[in-house]
């Protein structure tokens with residue numbers, strides 16, 4: 119299949135690949151099973167958030183992570199005692215912060231065994247009520263019900279996003295909210311593969327499924343969700359986040375090269391540079407979609 123400027127990309131290098139649960143796991147883990155210490159240094163701050171943070175009122179890494187998480191909490195309308203599910207919980211910083219500050223109980227899902235161990239240790243150390251489970255969303259079952267199901271830059275990995283929304287709908291209580299933060303193409307024409315996008319997709323084991331906002335809204339509508347709010351985050355915030363991660367890499371270069379090798383260090387830095395450049399174009403937006411499972415009327 120040919121992409122922009124006549125560059126050839128084989129079918130396995132394209133976006134929108136459908137994999138088995140085991141293959142999703144092994145592919146995403148080519149990324150997330152890199153040493154925890156590597157990601158801790160790259161993401162920085164107290165919570166090691168591996169997604170776009172907010173820098174309006176701060177240059178401090180922890181404060182920028184907390185500002186983003188507070189925004190997510192306000193969009194969730196988090197109330198003490200609620201039960202929340204973080205699908206794709208990374209190293210557990212976001213879920214731990216939310217449980218601690220907002221006095222809620224959490225479950226986190228990840229496909230990465232080392233993330234699970236690190237995230238559970240973090241949660242236990244901070245004394246919050248949270249269970250971290252190594253489980254594909256497809257295989258997750260629950261019989262208590264959640265007030266909130268949320269994701270932060272995770273659903274790009276989900277080829278069957280409609281199936282995920284159906285699962286979220288089924289495990290939410292009536293009136294429960296689903297909150298998803300993700301990048302979206304401003305037009306479907308931008309899904310055409312380029313060298314830069316191909317590099318990004320390879321870093322994640324070719325598990326990319328970038329969509330338009332319209333596509334995502336259509337799928338959540340089909341699952342039964344009603345839209346409440348769409349909050350857009352300016353991409354300048356992501357450029358600032360990426361600049362911070364690049365600066366963290368450069369200032370810890372020797373240690374990080376020792377952890378992952380100079381070749382991977384170079385590939386990773388290149389990935390951040392490409393993203394940073396893309397965020398200057400008008401091809402993507404970053405949106406948080408808040409929808410709910412309407413309480414059934416009697």
Ligand SMILES: C[S@@+](CC[C@H](N)C(=O)[O-])C[C@H]1O[C@@H](n2cnc3c(N)ncnc32)[C@H](O)[C@@H]1O
Pocket residue numbers: 142146150166167168169205206207208209212227228229230233253254255256269270271272275276
């Ligand atoms: C970019 S990280 C986001 C981490 C976190 N949300 C944050 O903001 O710091 C993506 C996470 O999604 C998880 N993930 C990817 N596919 C998944 C799946 N099918 N089921 C559960 N978790 C998945 C990965 O293991 C990883 O923890």
